[in-house]
Amino acid sequence: MIDFKAPLFADWDLHSYRLVAEASPHFSKDVSPPFAYRILGPYVVGLLPLPDPLAFRLVNSIACVALVVLFYRFLMDRGIQSRVAFFTALLFACNRYFFGQFAWNPFQIDDVLALLCFVLSFTLMFKRRWFLFACCFALGSLTREVVMILIPVSFAYLWEEGTLRIEYKKWLLAITPAIAVFLLVRIFLFSDNVRMGIAGILPYYWMKFGESIGNALTASAWFRRLIWSTLPVTLLPFIFWKSTVSFFARRKYLFLFLVLVIITDLWGIDPGGGDAERQMAPSFLALYWLIAELSQHEFAHVKWALPSILAGGYLGSLHHLQGIYPLPNRAYTLLAVVVACVEISAIALYVKHKSAASRAL
Secondary structure (H helix, E strand, O other): OOOOOOHHHOOOOHHHHHHHHHHOOOOOOOOOOOHHHOOHHHHHHHHOOOOHHHHHHHHHHHHHHHHHHHHHHHHHHOOOOHHHHHHHHHHHHOOHHHHHHHHHOHHHHHHHHHHHHHHHHHHHHHOOOHHHHHHHHHHHOOOOHHHHHHHHHHHHHHHHHOOHHHHHHHHHHHHHHHHHHHHHHHHHOEEOOEEOOHHHHHHHHHHHHHHHHHHHOOHHHHHHHHOHHHOOOOOHHHHOHHHHHHHHHOOHHHHHHHHHHHHHOOOOOOHHHOOOOHHHHHHHHHHHHHHHHHHHHHHOOOOOHHHHHHHHHHHHHOOOOOOOOOOOOHHHHHHHHHHHHHHHHHHHHHHHHHHHHHHHO
């Protein structure tokens, strides 16, 4: 678990979330935006009759386990074989920034709840269970702002499926509670002892965009966003690029989802591109769904391929700050993830070459 008292973490978000939990069942007026509005996880934690760190750890652990299990079920519902879905869920759990960082830092509970919201909302959207979708989306709007991309993504899904004319009334009713909740907490809750109000919402987020955009567009930020966050599986979609293009061509709404996650990652970036990896976490749904499809169609017939890739995924999960047994320093982290990336990419290239040779015979 993160040593939240260490000077290294003195300016991290976790201190704001602890203030929210301490004030529960009331609302603290001293929390800075946007943390004052990301209340679901810390507020629930504060209701528990347990000390602060233990309560965060308990709720976060339950949420992390639920996320892996529900993602496994999600993949099964999408036609992925059980063993491949199990492999993919474990591979996702090995990602340092999409999962490992949240398991290590339980105060980021709202990040995990936002990911749960995406998995559940997509599942409910596919099943057209709009009432439950509305409930899940409304709760998700109390976690992180990125959840609101479900509005254009669900619209695009219905349009792509050709059912928008039939479903649009139910869809409008389903997204309304989340929009209302999102606005109401920003109108009525205090942050830094003032209320943002309806007139202050857009100016605030435009101001934060202006503060962040210079850092967000640096080469370092793009590297962290698109490469570093997805290691060691970064190259798999490119090695099987035809399958990747086909996957997103059949799911344009999912490609839109990925693009919108990248756009929302332009907010809240520190100098040097810091935090760009963590804020890309919602993209796991698209990336690891794609990897599950690639694993089922490209790797599953090679018995040793999936266990070997999972071993590489575990190696790539090792970190000098995170984990029960952290690595000695940053250089070891870099070495581990590079070796893991080379191993996984080599397996993919071998399997691709072998499949091409078999088809040629």
